[in-house]
Amino acid sequence: MLEVLKKMYEAEIEKARANISIFLENPAGIGDHSDIIGAMDEQVVKLCDASGKLESLEKHFEKIEI
DSSP states (O other), X not given: OHHHHHHHHHHHHHHHHHHHHHHHHOGGGOXXXXXXXXXXXXXXXXXXXXXXXXXXXXXXXXXXOO
């Protein structure tokens, strides 16, 4: 179960990173987001949340092989 959580958090991190990259590379191509900064901030929040969860999982369960 810990491995599943780890992979889920890693996937959430990569998804947020990809979305931020798209905003940075082509913000004009994102038509449904009138507030690009707000949309990017949402992705940063998701990135931080998943990173924190992954870090906590690894810290508190380091003796259990993940």
